[in-house]
Amino acid sequence: xxxxxxxxxxxxxxxxxxxxxxxxxxxxxxxxxxxxxxxxxxxxxxxxxxxxxxxxxxxxxxxxxxxxxxxxxxxxxxxxxxxxxxxxxxxxxxxxxxxxxxxxxxxxxxxxxxxxxxxxxxxxxxxxxxxxxxxxxxxxxxxxxxxxxxxxxxxxxxxxxxxxxxxxxxxxxxxxxxxxxxxxxxxxxxxxxxxxxxxxxxxxxxxxxxxxxxxxxxxxxxxxxxxxxxxxxxxxxxxxxxxxxxxxxxxxxxxxxxxxxxxxxxxxxxxxxxxxxxxxxxxxxxxxxxxxxxxxxxxxxxxxxxxxxxxxxxxxxxxxxxxxxxxxxxxxxxxxxxxxxxxxxxxxxxxxxxxxxxxxxxxxxxxxxxxxxxxxxxxxxxxxxxxxxxxxxxxxxxxxxxxxxxxxxxxxxxxxxxxxxxxxxxxxxxxxxxxxxxxxxxxxxxxxxxxxxxxxxxxxxxxxxxxxxxxxxxxxxxxxxxxxxxxxxxxxxxxxxxxxxxxxxxxxxxxxxxxxxxxxxxxxxxxxxxxxxxxxxxxxxxxxxxxxxxxxxxxxxxxxxxxxxxxxxxxxxxxxxxxxxxxxxxxxxxxxxxxxxxxxxxxxxxxxxxxxx
Amino acid sequence: xxxxxxxxxxxxxxxxxxxxxxxxxxxxxxxxxxxxxxxxxxxxxxxxxxxxxxxxxxxxxxxxxxxxxxxxxxxxxxxxxxxxxxxxxxxxxxxxxxxxxxxxxxxxxxxxxxxxxxxxxxxxxxxxxxxxxxxxxxxxxxxxxxxxxxxxxxxxxxxxxxxxxxxxxxxxxxxxxxxxxxxxxxxxxxxxxxxxxxxxxxxxxxxxxxxxxxxxxxxxxxxxxxxxxxxxxxxxxxxxxxxxxxxxxxxxxxxxxxxxxxxxxxxxxxxxxxxxxxxxxxxxxxxxxxxxxxxxxxxxxxxxxxxxxxxxxxxxxxxxxxxxxxxxxxxxxxxxxxxxxxx
Numbered sequence: 001x002x003x004x005x006x007x008x009x010x011x012x013x014x015x016x017x018x019x020x021x022x023x024x025x026x027x028x029x030x031x032x033x034x035x036x037x038x039x040x041x042x043x044x045x046x047x048x049x050x051x052x053x054x055x056x057x058x059x060x061x062x063x064x065x066x067x068x069x070x071x072x073x074x075x076x077x078x079x080x081x082x083x084x085x086x087x088x089x090x091x092x093x094x095x096x097x098x099x100x101x102x103x104x105x106x107x108x109x110x111x112x113x114x115x116x117x118x119x120x121x122x123x124x125x126x127x128x129x130x131x132x133x134x135x136x137x138x139x140x141x142x143x144x145x146x147x148x149x150x151x152x153x154x155x156x157x158x159x160x161x162x163x164x165x166x167x168x169x170x171x172x173x174x175x176x177x178x179x180x181x182x183x184x185x186x187x188x189x190x191x192x193x194x195x196x197x198x199x200x201x202x203x204x205x206x207x208x209x210x211x212x213x214x215x216x217x218x219x220x221x222x223x224x225x226x227x228x229x230x231x232x233x234x235x236x237x238x239x240x241x242x243x244x245x246x247x248x249x250x251x252x253x254x255x256x257x258x259x260x261x262x263x264x265x266x267x268x269x270x271x272x273x274x275x276x277x278x279x280x281x282x283x284x285x286x287x288x289x290x291x292x293x294x295x296x297x298x299x300x301x302x303x304x305x306x307x308x309x310x311x312x313x314x315x316x317x318x319x320x321x322x323x324x325x326x327x328x329x330x331x332x333x334x335x336x337x338x339x340x341x342x343x344x345x346x347x348x349x350x351x352x353x354x355x356x357x358x359x360x361x362x363x364x365x366x367x368x369x370x371x372x373x374x375x376x377x378x379x380x381x382x383x384x385x386x387x388x389x390x391x392x393x394x395x396x397x398x399x400x401x402x403x404x405x406x407x408x409x410x411x412x413x414x415x416x417x418x419x420x421x422x423x424x425x426x427x428x429x430x431x432x433x434x435x436x437x438x439x440x441x442x443x444x445x446x447x448x449x450x451x452x453x454x455x456x457x458x459x460x461x462x463x464x465x466x467x468x469x470x471x472x473x474x475x476x477x478x479x480x481x482x483x484x485x486x487x488x489x490x491x492x493x494x495x496x497x498x499x500x501x502x503x504x505x506x507x508x509x510x511x512x513x514x515x516x517x518x519x520x521x522x523x524x525x526x527x528x529x530x531x532x533x534x535x536x537x538x539x540x541x542x543x544x545x546x547x548x549x550x551x552x553x554x555x556x557x558x559x560x561x562x563x564x565x566x567x568x569x570x571x572x573x574x575x576x577x578x579x580x581x582x583x584x585x586x587x588x589x590x591x592x593x594x595x596x597x598x599x600x601x602x603x604x605x606x607x608x609x610x611x612x613x
Numbered sequence: 614x615x616x617x618x619x620x621x622x623x624x625x626x627x628x629x630x631x632x633x634x635x636x637x638x639x640x641x642x643x644x645x646x647x648x649x650x651x652x653x654x655x656x657x658x659x660x661x662x663x664x665x666x667x668x669x670x671x672x673x674x675x676x677x678x679x680x681x682x683x684x685x686x687x688x689x690x691x692x693x694x695x696x697x698x699x700x701x702x703x704x705x706x707x708x709x710x711x712x713x714x715x716x717x718x719x720x721x722x723x724x725x726x727x728x729x730x731x732x733x734x735x736x737x738x739x740x741x742x743x744x745x746x747x748x749x750x751x752x753x754x755x756x757x758x759x760x761x762x763x764x765x766x767x768x769x770x771x772x773x774x775x776x777x778x779x780x781x782x783x784x785x786x787x788x789x790x791x792x793x794x795x796x797x798x799x800x801x802x803x804x805x806x807x808x809x810x811x812x813x814x815x816x817x818x819x820x821x822x823x824x825x826x827x828x829x830x831x832x833x834x835x836x837x838x839x840x841x842x843x844x845x846x847x848x849x850x851x852x853x854x855x856x857x858x859x860x861x862x863x864x865x866x867x868x869x870x871x872x873x874x875x876x877x878x879x880x881x882x883x884x885x886x887x888x889x890x891x892x893x894x895x896x897x898x899x900x901x902x903x904x905x906x907x908x909x910x911x912x913x914x915x916x917x918x919x920x921x922x923x924x925x926x927x928x929x930x931x932x933x934x935x936x937x938x939x940x941x942x943x944x945x946x947x948x949x950x951x952x953x954x955x956x
Contacts, residue, residue, distance in 0.1 A: 494856030
């Protein structure tokens with residue numbers, strides 16, 4: 001592989017001309033299909049591998065959610081086509097209650113881990129870290145490729161679990177034992193759960209391989225002049241995210257391993273005093289609460305592993321499209337560091353009503369609500385960045401602004417859930433579902449869309465269609481608020497989450513109409529994603545050819561030629577002279593000054609501050 | 614059916630291809646430069662953001678008015694009233710912040726949409742502003758944290774006290790059973806290895822405290838009395854959720870969890886308050902516990918004190934007859950210690 005890389009470099013120095021044509025004809029450069037698409041160690045190819053896999057998984061998980069939304073809106077109606085899609089799980093057009101839980105579980109697992117962790121970090125850390133810090137590739141291209149293939153195998157195993165006889169894991173994405181440990185308790189805790197655990201173990205390996213690579217690359221491979229305080233906020237976000245992942249994912253692996261031991265080797269880490277299926281079990285002395293502590297020790301940082309990259313992408317996109325420097329660059333970095341630190345000491349807010357010591361609960365209330373401070377700083381900084389900007393409404397800008405909107409909406413309800421007193425009555429209700437889908441799910445996916453629209457030309461050398469992008473955005477934000485805003489009322493009405501049907505309760509009968517509205521909005525949102533998928537794949541082949549710097553952006557990735565080459569820059573790696581946010585600088589000839597332009601060339605716009613550098 | 618579906622999908626894709634092509638062609642044919650095109654998009658999307666905000670906020674207010682009656686009625690417990698007050702305070706703060714920030718976001722989007730003759734304001738640092746929006750949220754949050762924790766301590770301190778009528782809620786897939794401590798206010802010990810068909814809670818027959826314990830498939834509570842729920846599960850984690858009383862506590866196998874509260878409104882009174890003659894309190898399982906999770910519940914009634922006493926007298930005891938022969942000692946292994954549900 002190394003040989004391959006060198007030969008590519010050589011080709012470039014010899015002959016620039018042959019990069020002028022479509023990258024699909026670059027066979028001479030990549031030897032063959034396998035070397036180019038399968039065993040590639042080029043970070044750009046690996047990022048595309050992550051992205052396409054994540055898009056596939058996202059559609060799978062979205063389809064699952066639409067199926068269970070049908071059930072929730074019309075619990076008494078038969079949908080004969082269900083039997084065509086999911087076979088015996090939808091016998092006679094009725095969704096099986098066990099499979100409903102399996103769908104809920106897989107929807108959560110896939111979205112949180114495979115789309116918003118693997119997909120988001122995998123795609124954009126891989127694409128942007130080397131390109132924006134000015135490196136030829138990741139510190140280890142081989143580990144990077146390995147990271148993708150672990151990820152790929154883990155997605156395959158997760159998907160395979162759908163097709164086994166006892167059904168996939170169905171104890172919820174948090175897989176709390178004893179439910180997840182005992183096949184007697186739910187069919188999904190048989191082979192389905194075993195596959196879930198294997199898949200997650202591989203996923204964690206992938207995530208760690210990626211994470212150490214990202215950290216090393218950011219620390220060691222920055223180009224000349226690229227000090228840490230000249231890094232774009234995207235890189236800071238990916239860097240902090242990778243540290244969070246490296247510190248917290250091993251704990252999830254430990255939790256999963258102990259669960260594997262309990263399930264398969266008769267240990268009692270999480271199990272004690274259980275009588276099920278007409279017989280007492282011999283487990284003794286374990287605590288189910290231990291699992292929750294371990295799980296959420298990852299689980300809460302995981303929220304920020306999902307969210308921080310999205311915030312980083314949004315920071316960059318907002319600054320570029322507002323043609324204005326990001327406000328409070330250092331405060332943005334500081335708030336991300338504070339959020340990251342706090343994320344390790346707030347996990348107990350998922351456990352206020354588990355019987356955990358109430359004093360411990362008080363401590364977690366305190367640390368949890370502190371998170372609101374750096375989050376507020378970020379929001380106000382975004383708003384100030386927009387203030388007196390010159391805003392270009394590209395689809396990526398609209399999604400980035402959508403992110404700010406959902407980050408506010410969902411963040412605010414988090415203050416209620418983080419308050420143990422108020423959590424008592426909304427814990428595990430639809431209020432929680434509404435909260436985290438808005439603040440984490442929607443914000444992160446909005447950030448991901450912003451990233452895809454913005455860096456699509458960098459990935460594929462073509463532009464996505466803007467008109468379809470606008471339609472996609474408006475339908476999506478309508479769908480997001482249409483689905484999740486009404487859910488708050490279900491939660492305040494005391495409707496528990498993960499219920500197959502609410503018709504069993506007289507009290508919840510009045511919520512049927514709201515459920516229909518939610519499902520209708522979900523289908524509109526789903527339709528919008530089809531438009532995106534079409535736009536994405538159509539533009540890969542038929543999109544308008546991209547110019548080198550289509551968004552008039554300052555960062556280094558736009559100084560590399562449109563055509564991909566392993567090594568990113570044909571000649572020497574560019575040197576960096578200034579921070580990445582010189583947009584709209586007074587006196588400058590254009591409204592942007594790339595990082596590669598030395599201050600010596602811009603006497604007309606230099607400020608006294610600049611001369612200190 | 615399937616054929617039609619495929620046809621619809623193919624048709625949909627064709628339409629999208631047309632839109633993509635036509636949009637591109639129209640732009641080229643109209644002789645408009647790309648910049649003109651972008652100006653138009655900026656204008657319309659800027660207006661779109663404004664419209665979305667106005668219509669969205671109006672719709673939110675409308676829906677809130679429509680749907681608030683569907684949310685839980687007034688809290689039927691002493692601490693629940695305080696919880697609701699706290700909730701209202703939080704909502705007031707959050708809604709104000711929500712409106713201000715969302716308004717600024719969408720208004721800036723509209724107001725500062727692109728104009729090629731204008732430059733943005735090069736403004737990237739201001740320590741005073743940063744300090745303001747660090748300190749102001751800190752103060753507001755400090756207020757919310759303190760009021761929340763004061764209430765939390767009040768609620769959980771009740772649990773530290775030993776007052777209250779002891780009632781065990783025993784959860785299993787997929788139902789709840791209530792065990793009433795009756796006149797001695799002591800619940801006999803229970804242990805999972807004692808469980809038989811006749812003794813589904815595994816109560817210890819030899820514990821004198823269990824002699825008068827009563828058992829029922831509904832939770833009946835006297836109004837105005839402190840209640841101590843002692844919560845156990847025999848198989849997986851369940852959650853005892855009494856939304857009308859603002860009470861929730863998980864049922865965890867291998868340990869006893871507790872929740873103290875005082876019901877303040879009888880079922881009959883609540884029927885008047887809600888104007889719903891069919892109103893009933895309910896206890897729901899609120900932790901995913903298996904396939905029939907959604908069907909796991911127990912009816913709850915709050916009665917006047919004398920009604921409660923009259924009701925309890927008629928309920929059946931855990932051990933109706935004195936055991937003919939002493940029960941075989943539980944085959945407990947030495948490593949596991951019985952979990953006493955009583956103190």
